[in-house]
Amino acid sequence: MVTDELKAAVLARLAYPQRLIENGFLPRECRVNQIYRAGDHGCESCRDRLECRWLNLLDETDTCDQRSLQGLREMLGFAVEYVVTVALQQSHDPRTCQCESCRWVRESEELMESMP
Numbered sequence: 001m002v003t004d005e006l007k008a009a010v011l012a013r014l015a016y017p018q019r020l021i022e023n024g025f026l027p028r029e030c031r032v033n034q035i036y037r038a039g040d041h042g043c044e045s046c047r048d049r050l051e052c053r054w055l056n057l058l059d060e061t062d063t064c065d066q067r068s069l070q071g072l073r074e075m076l077g078f079a080v081e082y083v084v085t086v087a088l089q090q091s092h093d094p095r096t097c098q099c100e101s102c103r104w105v106r107e108s109e110e111l112m113e114s115m116p
Contacts, residue, residue: 003069006115010072013111014058016104017079020086021051054078073115080108 025034025048036053037043046052057075060067067075087094087101094105 006111007067007069007072009111010069010076010115013076013104013108014072014079016100017083018055018058020083020101021055024051024086050078051082054082069115073112076108076112080105080112083108 030046031042032040034052034055036049036056038053043049043052054075083101083105084094087097087099087105092099092102094102096102
């Protein structure tokens with residue numbers, strides 16, 4: 001695949017974990033409205049800080065041209081780890097289970113392996 005096609009494929013794959021993460025946030029008061037701010041004590045001590053930071057990075061990546069292929073690969077890597085964790089918490093085996101999350105993990109890992 002050409003670089004722009006790879007970037008587009010990665011961005012398309014990130015939609016699924018984005019929904020999972022957004023749906024996984026606990027309903028609570030966030031004084032910064034889920035806009036991660038590095039160095040902010042509230043953000044740094046929040047239990048959702050990694051997910052919130054990831055979502056904010058994803059929001060900053062509106063087009064394929066704005067992020068390097070390596071940066072998108074790192075974002076996909078985080079998303080794979082997140083979805084695997086969710087699947088394992090639900091007693092799924094991401095290597096063999098046929099649910100949407102586990103299939104997403106396998107397909108995303110294949111995409112990552114195909115990337116330079």
